[in-house]
Amino acid sequence: MSKQIKLWQGNEACAEGAMYAGCDFFGGYPITPSTEVAEILAAMLPKVGGKFIQMEDEIASMGTILGAAAAGAKSMTSTSGPGFSLMMELLGYGCMAEIPCVIVNVQRAGPSTGLPTKGAQADVMQTRWGTHGDHPTIALCPSSIEESFKLTVKAFNLAEKFRMPVILLLDEFIGHMREKMEVPEPGELEIYNHPRPKVDPKEYQHYADGSSVGGPYAAMGSGYRFNITGLTHDKKGFPTARLDEIQWKMDRLRDKIDQHLAELTEVEEEFLDDAEIVIFSYGAAARSSQQAVRQARAKGIKVGLLRPTTIWPFPDRIVTDVLKKCKTMLVAEISQGQLVYEVERCNKSNTPVVPVLRYDGEMITPAQILKAVEEAQK
Amino acid sequence: MKIHPAYEMLRPGKKFPNVWCPGCGHGIVQGAIIRAVERLGINRDEVAMVSGIGCSSRMPVYVDFNSLHTAHGRALPFATGVKLHNPKLHVIVITGDGDALAIGGNHFIHAARRNMELTVILMNNNIYGMTGGQYSPTTPIGKRASTAPYGCAERDFDACALAIAAGAVFAARGTVYNAVELDKMIEKALTKKGFALVEALSPCPTLYGRLNKEGSAVKMMQTQKANTINLKAAEKLTPQELEGKIITGIFHDGEAQPYTEVYQQIIAKAQGK
Ligand code: SF4
Numbered sequence: 096m097s098k099q100i101k102l103w104q105g106n107e108a109c110a111e112g113a114m115y116a117g118c119d120f121f122g123g124y125p126i127t128p129s130t131e132v133a134e135i136l137a138a139m140l141p142k143v144g145g146k147f148i149q150m151e152d153e154i155a156s157m158g159t160i161l162g163a164a165a166a167g168a169k170s171m172t173s174t175s176g177p178g179f180s181l182m183m184e185l186l187g188y189g190c191m192a193e194i195p196c197v198i199v200n201v202q203r204a205g206p207s208t209g210l211p212t213k214g215a216q217a218d219v220m221q222t223r224w225g226t227h228g229d230h231p232t233i234a235l236c237p238s239s240i241e242e243s244f245k246l247t248v249k250a251f252n253l254a255e256k257f258r259m260p261v262i263l264l265l266d267e268f269i270g271h272m273r274e275k276m277e278v279p280e281p282g283e284l285e286i287y288n289h290p291r292p293k294v295d296p297k298e299y300q301h302y303a304d305g306s307s308v309g310g311p312y313a314a315m316g317s318g319y320r321f322n323i324t325g326l327t328h329d330k331k332g333f334p335t336a337r338l339d340e341i342q343w344k345m346d347r348l349r350d351k352i353d354q355h356l357a358e359l360t361e362v363e364e365e366f367l368d369d370a371e372i373v374i375f376s377y378g379a380a381a382r383s384s385q386q387a388v389r390q391a392r393a394k395g396i397k398v399g400l401l402r403p404t405t406i407w408p409f410p411d412r413i414v415t416d417v418l419k420k421c422k423t424m425l426v427a428e429i430s431q432g433q434l435v436y437e438v439e440r441c442n443k444s445n446t447p448v449v450p451v452l453r454y455d456g457e458m459i460t461p462a463q464i465l466k467a468v469e470e471a472q473k
Numbered sequence: 474m475k476i477h478p479a480y481e482m483l484r485p486g487k488k489f490p491n492v493w494c495p496g497c498g499h500g501i502v503q504g505a506i507i508r509a510v511e512r513l514g515i516n517r518d519e520v521a522m523v524s525g526i527g528c529s530s531r532m533p534v535y536v537d538f539n540s541l542h543t544a545h546g547r548a549l550p551f552a553t554g555v556k557l558h559n560p561k562l563h564v565i566v567i568t569g570d571g572d573a574l575a576i577g578g579n580h581f582i583h584a585a586r587r588n589m590e591l592t593v594i595l596m597n598n599n600i601y602g603m604t605g606g607q608y609s610p611t612t613p614i615g616k617r618a619s620t621a622p623y624g625c626a627e628r629d630f631d632a633c634a635l636a637i638a639a640g641a642v643f644a645a646r647g648t649v650y651n652a653v654e655l656d657k658m659i660e661k662a663l664t665k666k667g668f669a670l671v672e673a674l675s676p677c678p679t680l681y682g683r684l685n686k687e688g689s690a691v692k693m694m695q696t697q698k699a700n701t702i703n704l705k706a707a708e709k710l711t712p713q714e715l716e717g718k719i720i721t722g723i724f725h726d727g728e729a730q731p732y733t734e735v736y737q738q739i740i741a742k743a744q745g746k
Contacts, residue, residue: 120558122550141743146557146736153584155550158543162523165541166562170554188544315539315555316520316562322534324542333487333534334542387532433554 099278104245105269108276112172112247113171115279117286118197119145120168122159124152125226128267129201132173153178155419157185157198165323167314173199175267177208179218180225186260187226188325190348193287193302193312195254197247200261201270204456213456214267216306216378222262223407229345231352233359234262234407238381240274244406245284251319252287253359256309257351264406266429268379268458281367292319301332302344307351311319352408355367360410363402366392370399372471373417374451375438376427377403379458384427391468398468409442414441418448427451427464447471479507482517484537492531496690498649498675499529502596505652505673506565507536509660521562523552525572527605529596529675532567546576549584552591560733563663566593570611571601574630577611585639588667590731594659595670598677606680617684632672637725642667645723648674650697658723665732671743674701674719
């Protein structure tokens with residue numbers, strides 16, 4: 096049987112990917128340019144017995160998906176810039192309480208209400224540092240329609256496995272762009288559902304050591320009575336002020352990411368083997384970068400592309416290594432240069448790092464990037 | 474030795490002693506909830522207690538239910554998610570006046586409007602207790618708080634009237650002094666299909682009482698007794714006679730199709746049934 100071919104938007108592929116992953120709960124508040132995700136799920140979820148609810152604001156949206164997830168749902172919300180800002184408090188809650196869910200942020204140009212119908216990639220630092228307190232985040236960033244689908248599925252898998260909110264960092268350009276894609280057959284992509292505990296309810300610890308990554312944890316109402324709180328808590332989930340337990344919790348939040356960097360870090364590389372100039376770029380900007388690389392190669396310039404599909408945790412080690420080998424690294428992004436800092440942080444070889452930026456709401460073009468490549472070559 | 478039936482529902486060990494001050498009304502409300510669940514014979518595995526932030530909202534830790542202590546003002550959205558995903562659960566929301574009516578005010582009216590099946594126990598002590606005595610949306614005008622050293626300049630909310638106007642199916646106000654009546658209100662609320670509010674007037678001797686020179690915890694309970702009047706009795710009095718009185722009782726006991734039932738119909742429609 097031949098596969099289904101669809102001409103989808105990024106937002107549409109994201110909603111379809113969520114259904115493929117087994118999402119059965121969506122709570123959200125409409126905001127441009129993310130609304131298609133909600134609209135599609137409003138139609139699809141009830142068909143499979145899932146729940147869709149339009150909440151009174153983005154704070155409530157985050158609250159309701161966390162509540163549903165605590166009760167065992169595979170839950171999700173979608174939003175854009177200002178809505179994402181409102182979600183920060185409960186994003187932190189989800190990380191602290193270790194509740195899996197997926198948050199889609201279809202980035203638009205800001206600050207503030209900014210340019211609602213125009214794109215940007217300027218929420219990348221908010222995605223990492225938007226909440227208060229110390230904790231890592233996971234964020235995936237697709238560059239194509241097919242990737243919007245696949246990375247949504249992956250976001251659910253990682254959320255389930257790492258027990259935390261996972262962010263799908265889209266941007267308006269990808270969200271609203273249409274592109275042909277082959278729809279994966281059921282069973283073709285891996286779906287990870289975390290195991291449920293088998294121990295006696297009296298023995299159950301909601302935050303036992305073994306369940307920090309990939310281990311079993313219970314849903315509320317499944318016969319295991321436990322406590323969830325945003326307060327620093329012990330293994331059973333009860334608030335604690337004991338120094339050793341505080342330390343344990345904070346290390347656990349950090350280590351579950353830090354000790355799985357190899358598994359979490361994913362990058363795509365093109366023409367890197369002999370590249371003297373490397374473009375670091377993600378999401379929509381990476382598409383123009385890819386085009387620029389091909390044009391430059393046609394002119395005989397040794398240029399390559401390093402494109403992360405996981406932006407958090409940042410691919411430190413890979414970036415450091417590539418910087419060591421190349422002569423110049425260009426950072427092409429649709430912002431005033433948020434990732435330039437990250438690349439510089441990894442720069443142990445004093446390799447020149449050149450920002451290639453656009454932030455007027457329009458797409459960064461291959462021509463702009465090609466020009467920067469040609470200048471760097473001089 | 475005979476063990477009190479409520480003991481079973483508590484979480485002994487590290488969770489006690491609790492954070493509440495001696496004389497605080499919250500313990501009486503907790504007892505009333507436990508007794509109501511006990512009398513109704515609800516299985517503890519099927520109770521989810523969801524709270525926000527504040528003195529009252531610490532309750533989930535002490536009671537051996539499925540418990541979820543959330544963020545300030547956000548208990549209702551979390552509870553909405555829990556209930557909608559698993560409608561079998563009896564979801565009891567524990568909240569305070571600041572939590573439910575200030576930061577969570579928008580969630581409060583919308584949860585009532587949707588007729589989400591939640592039993593909301595709002596412990597009203599007219600002040601922010603945990604943060605140290607700042608004025609809340611239910612601090613009466615003229616009363617003192619740490620952020621109202623000259624008396625509160627704002628008018629106060631009537632939580633029951635607000636809930637009814639927003640669409641709640643049940644709204645009642647009780648006091649910790651009339652604990653028997655409060656027990657019954659909570660029991661009734663737990664049987665309602667829809668958004669049911671019980672506002673429990675729960676004195677805070679440590680902050681509200683001290684700042685307003687209302688005396689000891691016992692004195693505050695006596696004042697509560699003297700100042701509250703039952704709905705039935707109040708109906709016979711003139712507005713002048715009711716001046717300064719707080720009316721208690723069941724203000725609204727209606728019916729409306731609960732959200733999860735409506736949503737089941739949506740599912741049937743989407744599936745072409
Ligand atoms: S501060 Fe007031 S409300 Fe809080 S526990 Fe003490 S008496 Fe109760």
